[in-house]
Amino acid sequence: MKLKKHLIDPALGQHGYFPIDLSIDNPHWDHNDVSDIEVFEQYLDQQRKDTDRYIAYGGYLEQRALYRNSDRFQKGAVRDIHLGIDLWAPAGTSVHTIMDGIIHSFANNDDHGNYGPTLILEHDWNGEKLYSLYGHLSVDSMDGWEVGLRFRESEIIATLGAPHENVGYAPHLHFQVMNSMLDYHGDFPGVASSNELDHYKKIVLDPNPFIFEL
Ligand SMILES: [Zn+2]
DSSP states (O other), X not given: XXXXXXXXXXXXXXXXXXXXXXXXXOTHHHHSOTTSHHHXXXXXXXXXXXXTOOEEEEOTTOXXXXXXXXXXXXXXXXXXXXXXXXXXXXXXXXXXXXXXXXXXXXXXXXXTTSOEEEEEEEEEETTEEEEEEEESBOGGGGTTOOTTOEEOTTOEEEEBOOHHHHTSSSSEEEEEEESOXXXXXXXXXXXXXXXXXXXXXXXXXXXXXXXXXX
């Protein structure tokens, strides 16, 4: 997979990207608890050795095993389809913009299983408004953020959070691209149920072409 834009630390990116399968179709998750950080990190380490690459990525429209055992995602219609892309790298890894933009909004969505520190940028893209969301960031990243603050392409906007701040996950970036914020500020659904999917697919774009040469 060839990279188009560095979303996280280019120095780490030199060690390569590999796709990771967190879907309900991966039998590994029938016998291993993907929500257990230690279990997940072991799997990640093994995959890094097997592929000789470092940064795991994936998840757009993936139906995930991760949400099976979580009350948060099981209330009402089961929400288990992931709307963004995740990139797994250590806490403290720098996060970069892939295009010029300004801060639309931000929040620390710190209830367990949510995004933790979350940043949303607004961009002009081919004459249209485009919004990018960065979740599971460090609390320190929030120092200096203010609505309207301008970032240039490839500038550092944040660092990745540790599990106690990200809130309860192996360190990773959740990146998502939307053509509307609806009425959200500092937040936007990152997981949908199958009956909401048609609605969200019109708003949440495939993030892969923004990052990778496909
Ligand atoms: Zn995610």
